[in-house]
Amino acid sequence: MTATRIARRELSRLRPLDVLRVGSLGLRARRVRTILTAVGIAIGISAMVAVLGITASEDAQVQAELDALGPNLLEVIEGDSITGDDILFPVEAAGMIERIGPIRFAAQVAPVPASVRRTEFIPTGQTGGIAVLAADTDLLAPVGATISEGTFLNDSSTALPHVVLGSVAADRLGVRSLDNRPVVFLTDTYFDVVGILDPIALAPDLDRSAFIGATIAAELFDADLSPTSIYVEAADGRVDDIRPLIGPTIRPHAPDEVVVTRPSDAIEAREVTSDSFRSLLLGLGAVALLVGGVGIANVMVISVLERQGEIGVRRALGATRRHIRLQFVVEAALLSLLGGLAGVALGAGITVAYANREQSVVAIPIEALALGVGAALGIGALAGLYPAARAARLDPAEAVRPN
Amino acid sequence: MNDSRVTPVLRLDGVEKSYPGSPPVHALAGVDLEIRTGELVAIVGPSGSGKSTMLNMMGALDRPTAGSVWVEGRNLSTLSDRRVSSLRGRRIGFVFQQFHLIGGISCVDNVATGLLYQGVLGRGRKAAAIEMLERVGLGHRLSNKPNQLSGGERQRVAIARALLGDPAIVLADEPTGNLDSRTSTEIIDLMHELHEQGSTIVVITHDRELAASMPRTVALLDGRVEHDSALATR
Numbered sequence: 001m002t003a004t005r006i007a008r009r010e011l012s013r014l015r016p017l018d019v020l021r022v023g024s025l026g027l028r029a030r031r032v033r034t035i036l037t038a039v040g041i042a043i044g045i046s047a048m049v050a051v052l053g054i055t056a057s058e059d060a061q062v063q064a065e066l067d068a069l070g071p072n073l074l075e076v077i078e079g080d081s082i083t084g085d086d087i088l089f090p091v092e093a094a095g096m097i098e099r100i101g102p103i104r105f106a107a108q109v110a111p112v113p114a115s116v117r118r119t120e121f122i123p124t125g126q127t128g129g130i131a132v133l134a135a136d137t138d139l140l141a142p143v144g145a146t147i148s149e150g151t152f153l154n155d156s157s158t159a160l161p162h163v164v165l166g167s168v169a170a171d172r173l174g175v176r177s178l179d180n181r182p183v184v185f186l187t188d189t190y191f192d193v194v195g196i197l198d199p200i201a202l203a204p205d206l207d208r209s210a211f212i213g214a215t216i217a218a219e220l221f222d223a224d225l226s227p228t229s230i231y232v233e234a235a236d237g238r239v240d241d242i243r244p245l246i247g248p249t250i251r252p253h254a255p256d257e258v259v260v261t262r263p264s265d266a267i268e269a270r271e272v273t274s275d276s277f278r279s280l281l282l283g284l285g286a287v288a289l290l291v292g293g294v295g296i297a298n299v300m301v302i303s304v305l306e307r308q309g310e311i312g313v314r315r316a317l318g319a320t321r322r323h324i325r326l327q328f329v330v331e332a333a334l335l336s337l338l339g340g341l342a343g344v345a346l347g348a349g350i351t352v353a354y355a356n357r358e359q360s361v362v363a364i365p366i367e368a369l370a371l372g373v374g375a376a377l378g379i380g381a382l383a384g385l386y387p388a389a390r391a392a393r394l395d396p397a398e399a400v401r402p403n
Numbered sequence: 404m405n406d407s408r409v410t411p412v413l414r415l416d417g418v419e420k421s422y423p424g425s426p427p428v429h430a431l432a433g434v435d436l437e438i439r440t441g442e443l444v445a446i447v448g449p450s451g452s453g454k455s456t457m458l459n460m461m462g463a464l465d466r467p468t469a470g471s472v473w474v475e476g477r478n479l480s481t482l483s484d485r486r487v488s489s490l491r492g493r494r495i496g497f498v499f500q501q502f503h504l505i506g507g508i509s510c511v512d513n514v515a516t517g518l519l520y521q522g523v524l525g526r527g528r529k530a531a532a533i534e535m536l537e538r539v540g541l542g543h544r545l546s547n548k549p550n551q552l553s554g555g556e557r558q559r560v561a562i563a564r565a566l567l568g569d570p571a572i573v574l575a576d577e578p579t580g581n582l583d584s585r586t587s588t589e590i591i592d593l594m595h596e597l598h599e600q601g602s603t604i605v606v607i608t609h610d611r612e613l614a615a616s617m618p619r620t621v622a623l624l625d626g627r628v629e630h631d632s633a634l635a636t637r
Contacts, residue, residue, distance in 0.1 A: 006486045006490060010489055012485070012488055012489040012492050012520040012521065013520065013521070013522040014520060014522075015522060015524070017525070018519060021525075022519070025508060028507060029506055029507025029508070030507075309501065309503045310503070310505050312464075312503065313499075313503040313516075314516070314520075315464070315488065315491070316464065316497045317491075317492050317497075317516055317519065317520055318488055318489060318492015318519075318520035318521060319488065319492070319519075319520050320484070320489070320520075321485075321488075322485075395465070396465070397459040397464040397465040400464065400499055400503060401455070402499075402500050402577075402580075
């Protein structure tokens, strides 16, 4: 007798939808175990998504700050002199720099030898660390400062006893609004507070200052008006052209004694430090993911041992080794996917909460979400390979044997 | 030879099976057996006589060390594992002593698993499963899960699963081994009933009384056929 062939249509098969059904069966039947196992993956994925989301939000925030302030600001300050003498910039320094060329604004501040107190009854020593500066009337534009309340100094008020307070200075002097026409006491004269500034991100030093006009500064306090800081806003894309010309312009005999900095560099530097931090957290997330994957493999191995009877019956009902392998790989992948989805949701939630607390922009990159789900799926499938191979290798006669 | 009345459903031809070890165990030492369509056969024997190995051979769950197993004229030793699995799924139904129902899914889904690997659509599987459950008297237990059923009911579910897809032969391994005597009688009655409806059934048991109620009895001893009632009367 010759072997009768088995027709192709008689071969065992498992429809794709049934693969999913069979693969999710073990998860549905053991819910607590499913949840506990998925937690590992969820932690790893949420850590990674949160890190990516938070750094993306921070980047977006920094970008927003840079966009708002412009990357074109340069701050000119005194360097070290070779002789050790004080460096005095010319009184007309800002005007000299403006003549270099493609510059939008240049404004300077000069120290005034005056103290500032709330009233004459406060002891002279208690100045709260507030510096009095003689400011150009166009100071606000280059440093990107905005007025919180009132006005800044203008050409008609430089000779008047008017003062504008930086945000920290106003706070320390207890001036919270311009209602009731507040005054402050500069050395021996009361000045009207005419304006309060918002915090200035690019030049935080100015937050702790009180600004008065140059004319009255020279008149009342004998200020020499030689600037200590000059703020220059270059035209778009011309910062690098202008930067080397500033020193020779205002101090031709010793240009090296002029230091020109770019405050936006400091904001960008903040990002660089957060970069290494991000790598560290991503690494931790990856480790959690790895541990989660090992956990899945572990639970799947146990599951295969427990379900020998089921595996045997499926083989008896026509399942091929491939069908059994598929079932357990899909089960592990689904288990991990479950954790991945929870992790992505959790990570996004953490990002939003963090951004809210920092009052920053929320930016969650879609790639981070896709990466999270994809990574979970991949790790699950990988973790399922070995247990699935063990299940497929089981001898059907062995598997159905009473034990 | 290809006439179904002549070709046996199942034929064992000098089947030997030994398991490695020192000394090796010869579970089957040359068994010849033919089972024809519509038969109800009991295979009996004391523990260690080779009954379980016999079931593994007949059900294509394992391959013989020597000799050959034929299912409806197909020699299993010439078939790949995939083809043997397919043949097992389509042509052989199994009933186990421990029922081996899948936990966490309903009776209908358990029975429907009998058609799962034949590519039948979910709805068709379910309809067939409901019909079969009604046939074994469990029409009122469709959506119950195995752990909500009595032992006898579980075995009925397993029998329904084995019958689904109209197999050429049903192999039952100690089907009453885990049941009390009253339930056992019910299951045996069900076997007789199914036999009368045309199913080919082989029951493996160590219960001589159960075996005595069957039209044909094959007694095993030390891996050989000690007595075959069909041959004795032939």
